[in-house]
Amino acid sequence: MIIDTHAHLDMEQFREDLPSVLARAMDAGIRYIITIGSDIGSSRAARDLAAAHEGVFFAAGFHPHDVKNATEADYAELKELLKDPKAVAVGEIGLDYHYDHSPRDTQREHFKRQLEIAREINKPVIIHSREAEADTMDIIASAGLPESGGTLHCFSGGPETAKRALEMGMCLSVGGTLTFNNSGALRDVIKTVPVEKLLLETDCPYLAPKPLRGKRNEPSYLKYVVETLAGLKGLSPEDVMRITSLNASLLFGICEPPKGGAIVYPIRDSLYLNITNRCTNACVFCVRNSTDFVKGHNLRIKTEPTAQEIISAMERADFTRYREVVFCGYGEPFLRLDVIKEVARAVKNRGVKVRINTNGHALLINGEKFLPELKGLVDAVSVSLNFPTEAEYKRYCRPKKQGAYNSLKEFVKQAKEYIPEVGVTALAMPGVDIEECRRIAEDELGVSLRVRKYDEVG
Ligand code: SF4
Numbered sequence: 001m002i003i004d005t006h007a008h009l010d011m012e013q014f015r016e017d018l019p020s021v022l023a024r025a026m027d028a029g030i031r032y033i034i035t036i037g038s039d040i041g042s043s044r045a046a047r048d049l050a051a052a053h054e055g056v057f058f059a060a061g062f063h064p065h066d067v068k069n070a071t072e073a074d075y076a077e078l079k080e081l082l083k084d085p086k087a088v089a090v091g092e093i094g095l096d097y098h099y100d101h102s103p104r105d106t107q108r109e110h111f112k113r114q115l116e117i118a119r120e121i122n123k124p125v126i127i128h129s130r131e132a133e134a135d136t137m138d139i140i141a142s143a144g145l146p147e148s149g150g151t152l153h154c155f156s157g158g159p160e161t162a163k164r165a166l167e168m169g170m171c172l173s174v175g176g177t178l179t180f181n182n183s184g185a186l187r188d189v190i191k192t193v194p195v196e197k198l199l200l201e202t203d204c205p206y207l208a209p210k211p212l213r214g215k216r217n218e219p220s221y222l223k224y225v226v227e228t229l230a231g232l233k234g235l236s237p238e239d240v241m242r243i244t245s246l247n248a249s250l251l252f253g254i255c256e257p258p259k260g261g262a263i264v265y266p267i268r269d270s271l272y273l274n275i276t277n278r279c280t281n282a283c284v285f286c287v288r289n290s291t292d293f294v295k296g297h298n299l300r301i302k303t304e305p306t307a308q309e310i311i312s313a314m315e316r317a318d319f320t321r322y323r324e325v326v327f328c329g330y331g332e333p334f335l336r337l338d339v340i341k342e343v344a345r346a347v348k349n350r351g352v353k354v355r356i357n358t359n360g361h362a363l364l365i366n367g368e369k370f371l372p373e374l375k376g377l378v379d380a381v382s383v384s385l386n387f388p389t390e391a392e393y394k395r396y397c398r399p400k401k402q403g404a405y406n407s408l409k410e411f412v413k414q415a416k417e418y419i420p421e422v423g424v425t426a427l428a429m430p431g432v433d434i435e436e437c438r439r440i441a442e443d444e445l446g447v448s449l450r451v452r453k454y455d456e457v458g
Contacts, residue, residue: 001031002226002241003248004219005173006092006126006153006201009035009056010045013205013216022053025219029241031055032254033219036092036126038063040074043081050086057254059089059126067110068102075113082121088252090118090146091126092153095139098130107132111139118146124251125150126173133161140168149251154203155186162189166197171251173199176217179210179228187232194455195233195295199251200225200244235295236268242296257293261301261330264313267294267458270355271322273310273343274299274329275336280361282398283386285429287457288330295458299330307342314346324353324380334362337370344377355380355421360408364401371418380421382450383412387426388436396429412445422447429454 004025014021025033035050036059037043043060050058060081062070081087093114095107102110118125127150129136140150141164151171155162165172172193177183190198200222208217209224223237230240249257265272277288277300292300305313314325325347327333333340333356344354360383362370387393390405399405415422426437428451441449 001245002029002200002222003245003254004030004033004202004204004222005151005199005248005252006175007033007035007204007219008038008042008206009033009049009204010037010042011205014218021218021220022056026055028220028223030219030222031245032057032248034059034088034126034252034254037061037081038092039066039069040077043078047081047084047087050084057086057088057252058084059091060087061089061091061093061114061126062110063092064094064096064107064111064128065099065101068106070110075117079117079121082117082123087123088254089124089126089150090114090121092128093125094128095132095136096128096130097132097135108135108139111136112143115140115143115145118150119144122146122148124148126153127151128153129157133157137161137164140170145170148253151199151251153201154207155190157189158185159189159192162193166193171197171199171247173201174229175201175203175225176207176209176213176221178232179224180213181210187228190229191232195229195235195240195243196247196293198229198244199248200229200240234268236266239267239295246293246296258296258298261299262297263301263305263310264317265295265297265299266317266322267297269321269323270326271314271317271319271324272326272328272458273314273333274301274305275310275327275333275339275343276304276329276331277301278335279332279359280335280365280400280404281332281359282400284396284398285427285454294330301330304336307339310339310343311346314343319350319352322352324355326355326357328357332359332361332365334358334365337362337366337373341373341377344374348377353379355382357382357384359384359397359404360411360424361399361401361404363411363414364404364407371414374415375418378419380423381415381419383408383415383422383424385409385412385424385426385437385441385449386432388433388440392432409440409445412447416446423450424448425450425452427452427454 046058
């Protein structure tokens with residue numbers, strides 16, 4: 001499923017063939033579209049389109065180009081439109097200093113006023129900003145966002161703007177411009193933005209993506225943006241669709257996010273197994289503290305699956321698509337050694353590689369002598385060393401067992417005897433001495449180090 005979070009379906013370019021455009025969108029997996037108002041007339045038209053088409057929602061607001069014409073009567077009508085059950089955002093609103101179709105003072109005044117309306121009704125904002133980054137961000141910072149948040153539509157800003165927006169909890173929306181040959185700087189910025197904060201949009205009929213640049217854009221063309229974003233993020237197109245759709249659902253409340261815990265879930269070309277939500281650490285940065293989701297999958301499980309349930313769930317997966325099966329999920333897999341062994345055996349019978357991502361407390365959990373039981377069942381293990389000192393480990397990982405840091409190192413040393421690939425990871429967290437982590441990994445433990453991004457999980 002894909003959600004196009006920004007389209008202008010009311011525009012004359014779609015007057016002749018909107019039903020065909022929507023049918024092509026459906027065929028391309030675009031399940032929902034938000035059509036956007038830019039003045040009172042187009043906001044009204046957006047509402048009517050949403051009423052007429054099941055998968056279409058709308059945003060209403062006054063674009064900076066048009067604010068010079070917005071009257072008090074228009075504002076009264078805008079507030080009425082925003083009461084519609086299919087009104088999911090206030091937008092598009094903001095500043096445009098490229099064209100200056102409305103005087104800048106007027107733009108700023110109406111931008112603040114519409115932010116205030118959004119805060120009053122707690123609907124997210126869709127913000128247009130062109131050559132006005134500093135003023136846009138300053139106004140958002142001083143006026144305040146609605147609690148439900150917002151997005152910078154058709155993001156074209158630099159790294160500083162992206163950083164400020166993310167710090168304010170905003171999303172960034174990307175579309176056809178991401179695919180253009182001359183958008184290298186934009187792609188560099190988007191590479192640094194967590195995919196959990198990105199939305200997809202066409203801004204159609206404008207900004208058709210690269211192979212169709214110059215043509216009328218339409219929602220079905222989002223597949224080109226999906227492919228570009230997948231390449232940038234090292235994800236599969238399915239990952240990008242799933243994650244950005246969840247992001248849009250959470251921001252705009254368009255559809256229910258996935259419920260229930262996933263036991264078996266794909267990311268890239270790996271199939272992950274979520275076997276427990278328990279852990280012997282309580283890391284301050286643990287994703288479980290802030291969300292139920294990892295790369296678009298809901299991993300919060302109420303009951304732990306049995307080995308047989310996991311094997312049955314795996315049977316439904318297309319193993320030809322996966323390079324490895326990874327015990328990971330939302331907790332420490334070694335808390336369920338018997339399940340690991342039984343499931344790993346089933347995976348090995350299919351000739352697929354088995355990896356375990358672990359906090360390395362396995363010896364403390366299962367005793368000093370269990371490692372030979374993994375021989376032939378597990379091909380790789382990745383251990384979260386995270387920090388170069390025990391003090392930092394205790395401070396940030398908050399282990400529930402005494403001696404966890406040294407036991408982790410011991411586990412790595414011993415695991416090499418029974419598991420072909422053993423490596424450790426460190427967190428690129430501000431202040432962490434990565435070079436010291438590398439020294440410990442290579443010189444002390446005799447394994448390689450992989451550095452993980454602090455704000456990236458899965
Ligand atoms: S070891 Fe992993 S699962 Fe456990 S608390 Fe830390 S981050 Fe969370």
